[in-house]
Amino acid sequence: QVHLVESGGGSVQAGESLRLSCSASGHTFRPAAMGWFRQTPEKEREFVASISLSGGTIKYTDSVKGRFTISRDNDKKTTTLEMNSLKTEDTALYYCALARWADASDWVGGYDHWGQGTQVTVSS
Numbered sequence: 001q002v003h004l005v006e007s008g009g010g011s012v013q014a015g016e017s018l019r020l021s022c023s024a025s026g027h028t029f030r031p032a033a034m035g036w037f038r039q040t041p042e043k044e045r046e047f048v049a050s051i052s053l054s055g056g057t058i059k060y061t062d063s064v065k066g067r068f069t070i071s072r073d074n075d076k077k078t079t080t081l082e083m084n085s086l087k088t089e090d091t092a093l094y095y096c097a098l099a100r101w102a103d104a105s106d107w108v109g110g111y112d113h114w115g116q117g118t119q120v121t122v123s124s
Contacts, residue, residue: 001026002025002026002028002029002098002113003024003025003026004022004023004024004096004098004113004114004115005096005115006020006022006094006095006096006115006117006118007020007021007022007023007118008021008118009094009118009119009120010119010120010121011121011122011123012086012120012122012123013122013124014086014088014122014123014124015086016086016122017082017083017084017085017086018083018086018120019080019081019082019083020036020080020081020083021078021079021080021081022034022036022079022081022115023076023077023078024077024078024079024098025077029077029098031074032053032098032099032101032102033050033051033052033053033099033101033102033103033104034051034072034079034096034097034098034099035050035051035096035097035104035105035106035111036049036050036070036079036081036094036095036097037095038090038092038094038095038120039092039093039095039117040091040092045095045108046061047061047106047107047108048068048081048094049061049064050070050099050104050106051072051079052102052103052104053074053102053103054102055071055072055074057103058070059104059105059106063089064090067083067084067086068081068082068083068084069081069082069084070082079096081094083120086120087122088122088123089122091120091121092120093117093118093119094120095115095116095117096115097111097114097115098111098114100112
């Protein structure tokens with residue numbers, strides 16, 4: 001079993017910041033790329049950011065480039081999403097995910113373990 005637990009969501013005003021964290025555990029955990037996705041009731045789950053196992057490759061969806069920063073600590077089995085200059089359109093349920101491989105990926109099918117999600121609400 002692999003368990004991913006997100007934390008750090010909340011309600012903020014537009015322009016403010018939030019820091020999401022994801023902690024991985026489980027006896028079958030294997031090192032791999034990690035990613036963040038988000039979903040609203042109106043949309044399918046969409047890619048936000050991904051970081052390779054080594055941390056050397058990072059990908060972002062265009063709408064968050066320059067505002068969000070993904071990082072990871074392999075020793076602690078954690079990944080973090082620093083979100084700055086938040087906009088109302090960033091409002092969503094944010095999911096942490098563990099990839100099937102070491103390379104960063106923006107494909108939802110490339111992830112086989114998911115957390116329960118943490119809600120981010122940005123108001124104007």
